[in-house]
Amino acid sequence: MTTMPPNNDKDITPEVISNMSYTDFIAFIKETNRCPGGKKTVRIIAQNAFLTKESHVLEIGSNTGFTSLEIARTVKCRVEGIDINESCIREAQNILDSETKPVRNLVSFSVASAYDIPFSAEIFDLVIVGGATSFMDRKSRAVSEYKRVTKTWGFISVTQLFYATPPPTSVVKSVSSAIGVEIEPWGEERWLNVFTDREHDLELYYYKSYGLNDRPKEHIDEYVGYFIKKPHIQSLSKPVQIAIADKWQNYLAIFNRNHKYLGFFTALLRKRGSPEEPELFMSNDLI
Numbered sequence: 001m002t003t004m005p006p007n008n009d010k011d012i013t014p015e016v017i018s019n020m021s022y023t024d025f026i027a028f029i030k031e032t033n034r035c036p037g038g039k040k041t042v043r044i045i046a047q048n049a050f051l052t053k054e055s056h057v058l059e060i061g062s063n064t065g066f067t068s069l070e071i072a073r074t075v076k077c078r079v080e081g082i083d084i085n086e087s088c089i090r091e092a093q094n095i096l097d098s099e100t101k102p103v104r105n106l107v108s109f110s111v112a113s114a115y116d117i118p119f120s121a122e123i124f125d126l127v128i129v130g131g132a133t134s135f136m137d138r139k140s141r142a143v144s145e146y147k148r149v150t151k152t153w154g155f156i157s158v159t160q161l162f163y164a165t166p167p168p169t170s171v172v173k174s175v176s177s178a179i180g181v182e183i184e185p186w187g188e189e190r191w192l193n194v195f196t197d198r199e200h201d202l203e204l205y206y207y208k209s210y211g212l213n214d215r216p217k218e219h220i221d222e223y224v225g226y227f228i229k230k231p232h233i234q235s236l237s238k239p240v241q242i243a244i245a246d247k248w249q250n251y252l253a254i255f256n257r258n259h260k261y262l263g264f265f266t267a268l269l270r271k272r273g274s275p276e277e278p279e280l281f282m283s284n285d286l287i
């Protein structure tokens, strides 16, 4: 459960900012929280999952709505986004309200948990998961839920950060405490196993992994400056603006240190409708 940040500017003090959780804070500063690879990743998912205007898509952990909106804008199909965090859903709804009518008619956001997805079985052509599973203790329960709501022969896409090189304990500790979640310092194979574990019987249909880099300090400063100039932050008192800049700078410095060790993958997992034979003669160049 999270505490909603105040609606009224005058109730926002440096102390309120300092006590905000990570997810409340990014919703508050209106950061477009993107999956690794951003729009390019969303395009790869949409194309490889064969989405059409008739498709029905669910995004798990939709945060402030980036992926859901991008799918609706490009594919023009129906998209539902769920997230456990109320502030994220409130902000996603604000962004949706300022969208064009055709997109508004296609997308809806609601507060819900991945452990108990509030939809019937077998109704989505694609379930998109971008990083949300990292925030969950009951990963196997969540994957069972992703599978339950996916149509037979439909897809689950997973875009997942992993540690490409083992990180120092201090780095993992500082990220965990920043986002309020105990981060598992897992590598690529361990993370992939969460979704391809035998108990779920999902076919690994598409897989590609990528490296990530940290950013120079000037880029981080510039990025923080961009947020402080946003009108809804400029309208706050100077001490509050300073608290926001400090908190954001601190988060980004922690994430940047962590990025040196990270990679991410995009996987499409398919829900089988009948048993299939293994393939023997395959090229490793095919993805």
Ligand SMILES: C[S@@+](CC[C@H](N)C(=O)[O-])C[C@H]1O[C@@H](n2cnc3c(N)ncnc32)[C@H](O)[C@@H]1O
Binding pocket: 023, 033, 034, 035, 036, 060, 061, 062, 063, 064, 067, 082, 083, 084, 085, 088, 112, 113, 114, 115, 129, 130, 131, 132, 133, 135, 136, 159
């Ligand atoms: C890193 S963000 C994902 C943002 C974006 N979807 C992406 O592709 O990167 C993870 C989101 O998962 C949400 N989340 C964490 N646990 C959840 C759960 N049990 N059910 C639904 N959403 C959850 C968090 O509130 C957060 O907004």
